Amino acid sequence: MKNKILNGDSIPNMPWQDKPQGCKEVIWRYSENPVIKRNHLDMSNSIFNSAVVPFEGGFAGVFRVDDKARNMELHAGFSKDGLNWDINEDKIVFKTDIPEMARFQYGYDPRVVFIEDRYYVTWCNAYSHRPTIGCAYTYDFKEFVQLENAFLPFNRNGVLFPRKIDGKFVMFSRPSDSGHTPFGDIYISQSPDMKYWGEHRHVMGPSRGWESTKIGAGPIPIETDRGWLMFYHGVLTSCNGYVYSFSAALLDINEPWKVLKRGNEYLISPQAYYECVGDVQNVTFPCANLVDAETGRIAIYYGCADTCTSLCFTTVDDVIDYLDNHSQV
Ligand code: BMA
Numbered sequence: 001m002k003n004k005i006l007n008g009d010s011i012p013n014m015p016w017q018d019k020p021q022g023c024k025e026v027i028w029r030y031s032e033n034p035v036i037k038r039n040h041l042d043m044s045n046s047i048f049n050s051a052v053v054p055f056e057g058g059f060a061g062v063f064r065v066d067d068k069a070r071n072m073e074l075h076a077g078f079s080k081d082g083l084n085w086d087i088n089e090d091k092i093v094f095k096t097d098i099p100e101m102a103r104f105q106y107g108y109d110p111r112v113v114f115i116e117d118r119y120y121v122t123w124c125n126a127y128s129h130r131p132t133i134g135c136a137y138t139y140d141f142k143e144f145v146q147l148e149n150a151f152l153p154f155n156r157n158g159v160l161f162p163r164k165i166d167g168k169f170v171m172f173s174r175p176s177d178s179g180h181t182p183f184g185d186i187y188i189s190q191s192p193d194m195k196y197w198g199e200h201r202h203v204m205g206p207s208r209g210w211e212s213t214k215i216g217a218g219p220i221p222i223e224t225d226r227g228w229l230m231f232y233h234g235v236l237t238s239c240n241g242y243v244y245s246f247s248a249a250l251l252d253i254n255e256p257w258k259v260l261k262r263g264n265e266y267l268i269s270p271q272a273y274y275e276c277v278g279d280v281q282n283v284t285f286p287c288a289n290l291v292d293a294e295t296g297r298i299a300i301y302y303g304c305a306d307t308c309t310s311l312c313f314t315t316v317d318d319v320i321d322y323l324d325n326h327s328q329v
Contacts, residue, residue: 008293034308048303094146133158157216172217184214201257245269278305
Protein backbone atom coordinates (compact mmCIF):
# COMPACT_ATOMS: atom_id res chain seq x y z
CA MET A 1 0.00 0.00 0.00
CA LYS A 2 1.41 3.39 -1.01
CA ASN A 3 -0.98 5.55 1.01
CA LYS A 4 -1.77 5.01 4.68
CA ILE A 5 -5.21 4.95 6.29
CA LEU A 6 -5.21 6.76 9.63
CA ASN A 7 -7.38 5.81 12.61
CA GLY A 8 -8.98 2.99 10.63
CA ASP A 9 -9.95 -0.55 11.62
CA SER A 10 -8.92 -3.76 10.01
CA ILE A 11 -12.03 -5.45 8.55
CA PRO A 12 -10.75 -8.72 7.03
CA ASN A 13 -14.29 -10.10 6.60
CA MET A 14 -15.67 -7.18 4.62
CA PRO A 15 -17.18 -7.90 1.19
CA TRP A 16 -14.53 -7.94 -1.53
CA GLN A 17 -13.85 -8.97 -5.11
CA ASP A 18 -10.56 -8.34 -6.90
CA LYS A 19 -10.58 -6.05 -9.90
CA PRO A 20 -11.63 -8.14 -12.92
CA GLN A 21 -8.82 -8.82 -15.38
CA GLY A 22 -8.61 -6.19 -18.06
CA CYS A 23 -10.84 -3.73 -16.15
CA LYS A 24 -9.55 -0.19 -16.61
CA GLU A 25 -11.99 1.47 -14.23
CA VAL A 26 -10.96 2.94 -10.86
CA ILE A 27 -14.11 1.49 -9.25
CA TRP A 28 -15.56 -1.89 -10.26
CA ARG A 29 -19.01 -3.34 -9.56
CA TYR A 30 -19.75 -6.47 -7.50
CA SER A 31 -20.63 -9.27 -9.90
CA GLU A 32 -23.79 -10.27 -7.96
CA ASN A 33 -25.39 -6.81 -7.79
CA PRO A 34 -27.80 -5.75 -6.49
CA VAL A 35 -27.04 -7.06 -2.98
CA ILE A 36 -30.37 -5.91 -1.57
CA LYS A 37 -33.29 -6.18 -3.94
CA ARG A 38 -36.37 -3.99 -3.84
CA ASN A 39 -38.60 -6.73 -2.45
CA HIS A 40 -36.11 -7.91 0.20
CA LEU A 41 -38.90 -7.34 2.75
CA ASP A 42 -42.51 -8.31 2.16
CA MET A 43 -43.51 -4.74 2.90
CA SER A 44 -40.85 -2.96 0.82
CA ASN A 45 -41.33 -1.13 -2.44
CA SER A 46 -37.62 -0.36 -2.54
CA ILE A 47 -34.46 -0.41 -0.33
CA PHE A 48 -31.67 1.92 -1.41
CA ASN A 49 -29.40 4.83 -0.34
CA SER A 50 -28.47 2.98 2.88
CA ALA A 51 -25.66 3.03 5.45
CA VAL A 52 -23.53 0.15 6.71
CA VAL A 53 -20.79 -0.08 9.39
CA PRO A 54 -18.73 -2.84 11.05
CA PHE A 55 -20.54 -4.03 14.18
CA GLU A 56 -19.72 -6.78 16.70
CA GLY A 57 -17.52 -8.74 14.29
CA GLY A 58 -20.12 -8.47 11.52
CA PHE A 59 -22.01 -5.52 10.13
CA ALA A 60 -25.03 -3.39 10.98
CA GLY A 61 -26.83 -0.75 9.02
CA VAL A 62 -29.61 1.78 8.75
CA PHE A 63 -31.60 1.25 5.58
CA ARG A 64 -33.85 3.52 3.61
CA VAL A 65 -36.98 1.46 3.11
CA ASP A 66 -39.87 2.88 1.12
CA ASP A 67 -42.98 0.82 1.88
CA LYS A 68 -45.80 -0.03 -0.49
CA ALA A 69 -47.75 3.03 0.60
CA ARG A 70 -44.56 4.86 -0.43
CA ASN A 71 -43.74 6.09 3.07
CA MET A 72 -40.00 6.75 3.43
CA GLU A 73 -38.72 5.13 6.65
CA LEU A 74 -35.48 4.02 8.26
CA HIS A 75 -34.99 0.38 9.30
CA ALA A 76 -32.09 -1.26 11.15
CA GLY A 77 -30.43 -4.38 9.77
CA PHE A 78 -27.67 -6.86 10.57
CA SER A 79 -25.34 -9.07 8.55
CA LYS A 80 -22.45 -11.45 9.18
CA ASP A 81 -20.80 -10.89 5.80
CA GLY A 82 -22.09 -7.52 4.58
CA LEU A 83 -23.86 -9.28 1.71
CA ASN A 84 -26.75 -11.23 3.24
CA TRP A 85 -28.86 -8.84 5.28
CA ASP A 86 -31.45 -9.38 7.94
CA ILE A 87 -33.39 -6.11 7.82
CA ASN A 88 -36.07 -5.46 10.43
CA GLU A 89 -39.63 -5.40 9.10
CA ASP A 90 -40.40 -2.72 11.66
CA LYS A 91 -39.12 0.79 11.17
CA ILE A 92 -36.86 2.49 13.71
CA VAL A 93 -38.92 4.35 16.31
CA PHE A 94 -36.59 7.01 17.66
CA LYS A 95 -36.69 7.79 21.38
CA THR A 96 -36.29 11.42 22.32
CA ASP A 97 -36.93 13.76 25.19
CA ILE A 98 -37.29 16.65 22.74
CA PRO A 99 -41.05 16.91 22.04
CA GLU A 100 -40.46 18.86 18.82
CA MET A 101 -38.40 15.98 17.44
CA ALA A 102 -40.93 13.31 18.40
CA ARG A 103 -43.11 13.99 15.36
CA PHE A 104 -41.20 11.83 12.89
CA GLN A 105 -42.85 12.27 9.50
CA TYR A 106 -40.43 10.64 7.10
CA GLY A 107 -36.72 10.04 6.79
CA TYR A 108 -34.35 9.04 4.02
CA ASP A 109 -30.74 8.74 2.84
CA PRO A 110 -29.15 7.76 6.21
CA ARG A 111 -25.44 7.81 7.01
CA VAL A 112 -23.90 6.04 10.05
CA VAL A 113 -20.55 6.60 11.73
CA PHE A 114 -18.84 5.47 14.95
CA ILE A 115 -17.42 8.42 16.91
CA GLU A 116 -15.74 7.88 20.29
CA ASP A 117 -18.26 5.65 22.06
CA ARG A 118 -21.37 5.33 19.88
CA TYR A 119 -22.82 5.20 16.41
CA TYR A 120 -24.30 8.43 15.10
CA VAL A 121 -26.99 8.41 12.43
CA THR A 122 -27.72 11.41 10.23
CA TRP A 123 -30.45 11.46 7.62
CA CYS A 124 -32.74 13.70 5.67
CA ASN A 125 -35.47 14.32 8.22
CA ALA A 126 -38.82 15.90 7.57
CA TYR A 127 -39.50 18.70 9.99
CA SER A 128 -42.90 20.34 9.43
CA HIS A 129 -42.74 18.43 6.13
CA ARG A 130 -39.60 20.33 5.22
CA PRO A 131 -36.38 18.34 4.85
CA THR A 132 -33.33 19.02 6.99
CA ILE A 133 -30.64 16.97 8.74
CA GLY A 134 -31.89 14.65 11.49
CA CYS A 135 -29.40 13.32 14.07
CA ALA A 136 -29.54 10.37 16.44
CA TYR A 137 -27.24 7.92 18.18
CA THR A 138 -27.31 4.26 19.05
CA TYR A 139 -25.05 1.80 20.83
CA ASP A 140 -26.69 -1.39 19.63
CA PHE A 141 -28.87 -0.65 16.56
CA LYS A 142 -31.88 -1.58 18.69
CA GLU A 143 -32.51 1.64 20.57
CA PHE A 144 -31.98 4.95 18.78
CA VAL A 145 -32.04 8.31 20.58
CA GLN A 146 -32.94 11.30 18.45
CA LEU A 147 -31.13 14.60 18.98
CA GLU A 148 -31.95 18.08 17.68
CA ASN A 149 -31.95 18.57 13.92
CA ALA A 150 -28.59 20.00 12.90
CA PHE A 151 -29.86 22.82 10.71
CA LEU A 152 -32.90 24.77 9.58
CA PRO A 153 -34.75 23.43 6.54
CA PHE A 154 -33.95 23.06 3.74
CA ASN A 155 -30.92 20.84 3.85
CA ARG A 156 -29.88 17.33 2.79
CA ASN A 157 -26.90 14.98 2.65
CA GLY A 158 -25.65 15.50 6.22
CA VAL A 159 -22.50 13.39 6.59
CA LEU A 160 -20.36 13.36 9.75
CA PHE A 161 -16.59 13.01 9.81
CA PRO A 162 -15.45 9.92 11.79
CA ARG A 163 -13.67 11.93 14.47
CA LYS A 164 -13.73 15.37 16.00
CA ILE A 165 -11.38 17.89 14.42
CA ASP A 166 -9.98 20.55 16.73
CA GLY A 167 -12.37 19.29 19.45
CA LYS A 168 -15.50 19.69 17.29
CA PHE A 169 -17.90 17.42 15.44
CA VAL A 170 -17.70 18.18 11.72
CA MET A 171 -20.50 17.63 9.21
CA PHE A 172 -20.96 18.05 5.48
CA SER A 173 -24.33 19.24 4.29
CA ARG A 174 -25.98 20.49 1.15
CA PRO A 175 -28.43 23.40 1.62
CA SER A 176 -31.33 22.86 -0.76
CA ASP A 177 -34.96 23.72 -1.47
CA SER A 178 -38.22 21.90 -0.84
CA GLY A 179 -38.30 19.89 -4.05
CA HIS A 180 -35.95 18.19 -6.48
CA THR A 181 -33.44 20.97 -5.96
CA PRO A 182 -31.80 22.24 -9.17
CA PHE A 183 -28.72 23.60 -7.33
CA GLY A 184 -26.42 22.54 -4.52
CA ASP A 185 -22.94 23.02 -3.07
CA ILE A 186 -21.22 21.04 -0.31
CA TYR A 187 -20.63 22.92 2.96
CA ILE A 188 -19.00 22.00 6.27
CA SER A 189 -20.39 22.96 9.69
CA GLN A 190 -18.86 22.41 13.12
CA SER A 191 -20.29 21.74 16.58
CA PRO A 192 -18.90 21.29 20.10
CA ASP A 193 -21.81 19.07 21.16
CA MET A 194 -23.90 17.77 18.19
CA LYS A 195 -26.49 20.41 19.11
CA TYR A 196 -25.22 23.86 18.19
CA TRP A 197 -23.74 24.09 14.69
CA GLY A 198 -21.74 26.97 13.25
CA GLU A 199 -18.44 27.96 11.67
CA HIS A 200 -19.96 27.10 8.28
CA ARG A 201 -17.48 26.75 5.45
CA HIS A 202 -17.96 26.33 1.71
CA VAL A 203 -16.21 23.23 0.37
CA MET A 204 -17.10 23.04 -3.33
CA GLY A 205 -19.86 23.57 -5.87
CA PRO A 206 -20.80 21.95 -9.18
CA SER A 207 -18.09 22.28 -11.75
CA ARG A 208 -17.67 19.58 -14.39
CA GLY A 209 -20.37 18.44 -16.86
CA TRP A 210 -21.24 15.23 -15.00
CA GLU A 211 -22.03 17.23 -11.81
CA SER A 212 -23.11 20.51 -13.39
CA THR A 213 -26.50 20.78 -11.57
CA LYS A 214 -25.58 19.93 -7.94
CA ILE A 215 -23.27 17.88 -5.75
CA GLY A 216 -23.62 16.27 -2.30
CA ALA A 217 -21.42 14.32 0.12
CA GLY A 218 -21.73 10.55 0.02
CA PRO A 219 -20.19 8.05 2.48
CA ILE A 220 -18.24 8.90 5.66
CA PRO A 221 -14.89 10.44 4.61
CA ILE A 222 -11.78 8.24 4.96
CA GLU A 223 -8.77 9.59 6.86
CA THR A 224 -5.50 9.04 4.97
CA ASP A 225 -1.99 10.44 5.19
CA ARG A 226 -2.82 12.43 2.02
CA GLY A 227 -5.97 14.03 3.48
CA TRP A 228 -9.65 13.12 3.84
CA LEU A 229 -10.70 10.95 0.93
CA MET A 230 -14.37 11.47 0.14
CA PHE A 231 -16.79 10.15 -2.43
CA TYR A 232 -19.52 12.55 -3.52
CA HIS A 233 -22.42 12.42 -5.93
CA GLY A 234 -22.97 14.86 -8.75
CA VAL A 235 -26.02 15.47 -10.88
CA LEU A 236 -26.28 16.34 -14.55
CA THR A 237 -29.58 17.57 -15.99
CA SER A 238 -30.21 15.73 -19.24
CA CYS A 239 -33.16 16.21 -21.59
CA ASN A 240 -34.53 13.09 -19.91
CA GLY A 241 -34.09 14.23 -16.28
CA TYR A 242 -31.38 14.07 -13.62
CA VAL A 243 -28.41 11.68 -13.89
CA TYR A 244 -26.68 10.84 -10.55
CA SER A 245 -23.03 9.75 -10.78
CA PHE A 246 -20.21 9.84 -8.25
CA SER A 247 -16.51 10.62 -7.97
CA ALA A 248 -13.90 11.42 -5.33
CA ALA A 249 -11.96 14.31 -3.78
CA LEU A 250 -9.17 14.78 -1.23
CA LEU A 251 -9.59 17.41 1.50
CA ASP A 252 -7.12 18.95 3.94
CA ILE A 253 -6.86 16.97 7.20
CA ASN A 254 -7.14 19.92 9.60
CA GLU A 255 -9.23 22.29 7.48
CA PRO A 256 -11.36 19.93 5.40
CA TRP A 257 -13.11 22.76 3.58
CA LYS A 258 -9.84 23.11 1.62
CA VAL A 259 -10.00 20.90 -1.48
CA LEU A 260 -6.62 19.38 -2.40
CA LYS A 261 -7.68 17.17 -5.32
CA ARG A 262 -10.93 16.68 -7.15
CA GLY A 263 -11.61 14.09 -9.84
CA ASN A 264 -12.27 15.47 -13.31
CA GLU A 265 -14.62 12.65 -14.25
CA TYR A 266 -17.20 10.44 -12.61
CA LEU A 267 -15.90 7.13 -11.31
CA ILE A 268 -19.31 5.43 -11.49
CA SER A 269 -22.25 6.62 -13.57
CA PRO A 270 -25.52 4.80 -14.21
CA GLN A 271 -24.59 2.22 -16.83
CA ALA A 272 -25.59 -1.16 -15.41
CA TYR A 273 -29.22 -2.12 -16.02
CA TYR A 274 -30.18 -1.92 -12.32
CA GLU A 275 -28.74 1.62 -12.15
CA CYS A 276 -30.60 2.82 -15.25
CA VAL A 277 -33.99 1.20 -14.69
CA GLY A 278 -36.17 1.44 -11.59
CA ASP A 279 -38.43 3.87 -9.77
CA VAL A 280 -36.11 6.75 -10.71
CA GLN A 281 -33.95 6.05 -13.75
CA ASN A 282 -30.20 6.76 -13.89
CA VAL A 283 -29.26 7.06 -10.22
CA THR A 284 -26.09 5.84 -8.48
CA PHE A 285 -26.09 7.28 -4.95
CA PRO A 286 -23.34 6.20 -2.49
CA CYS A 287 -24.12 6.43 1.26
CA ALA A 288 -21.54 4.17 2.95
CA ASN A 289 -18.09 2.68 2.64
CA LEU A 290 -16.32 -0.10 4.50
CA VAL A 291 -12.56 0.41 4.54
CA ASP A 292 -9.91 -2.12 5.57
CA ALA A 293 -6.99 -0.19 7.08
CA GLU A 294 -4.63 -3.13 6.50
CA THR A 295 -5.08 -3.47 2.73
CA GLY A 296 -6.74 -0.17 1.74
CA ARG A 297 -9.70 -2.05 0.28
CA ILE A 298 -12.90 -0.02 0.00
CA ALA A 299 -16.42 -1.45 -0.47
CA ILE A 300 -18.98 1.23 -1.35
CA TYR A 301 -22.71 0.67 -0.80
CA TYR A 302 -24.76 2.70 -3.25
CA GLY A 303 -28.41 3.09 -4.09
CA CYS A 304 -29.42 2.22 -7.65
CA ALA A 305 -32.30 3.88 -9.51
CA ASP A 306 -33.98 4.63 -6.15
CA THR A 307 -34.90 0.93 -6.07
CA CYS A 308 -32.19 -1.40 -4.76
CA THR A 309 -28.76 -1.38 -3.07
CA SER A 310 -25.51 -2.43 -4.74
CA LEU A 311 -21.82 -2.72 -3.95
CA CYS A 312 -18.73 -1.63 -5.80
CA PHE A 313 -15.06 -1.88 -4.93
CA THR A 314 -11.84 0.08 -5.16
CA THR A 315 -8.75 0.75 -3.04
CA VAL A 316 -7.36 3.86 -1.40
CA ASP A 317 -4.31 3.62 -3.70
CA ASP A 318 -6.45 3.28 -6.85
CA VAL A 319 -8.50 6.38 -6.02
CA ILE A 320 -5.55 8.54 -4.90
CA ASP A 321 -3.54 7.51 -8.00
CA TYR A 322 -6.49 8.58 -10.10
CA LEU A 323 -6.76 11.91 -8.27
CA ASP A 324 -3.00 12.50 -8.62
CA ASN A 325 -3.36 12.20 -12.39
CA HIS A 326 -6.86 13.50 -13.15
CA SER A 327 -7.55 16.34 -10.77
CA GLN A 328 -8.40 19.96 -11.19
CA VAL A 329 -9.48 21.84 -8.06
C1 BMA B 1 -32.42 13.06 -4.19
C2 BMA B 1 -32.77 12.24 -2.97
C3 BMA B 1 -32.26 10.82 -3.13
C4 BMA B 1 -32.60 10.23 -4.47
C5 BMA B 1 -32.27 11.18 -5.60
C6 BMA B 1 -32.70 10.68 -6.95
O1 BMA B 1 -33.00 14.33 -4.13
O2 BMA B 1 -34.17 12.20 -2.83
O3 BMA B 1 -32.87 10.03 -2.15
O4 BMA B 1 -31.88 9.04 -4.66
O5 BMA B 1 -32.87 12.42 -5.36
O6 BMA B 1 -34.09 10.54 -7.03
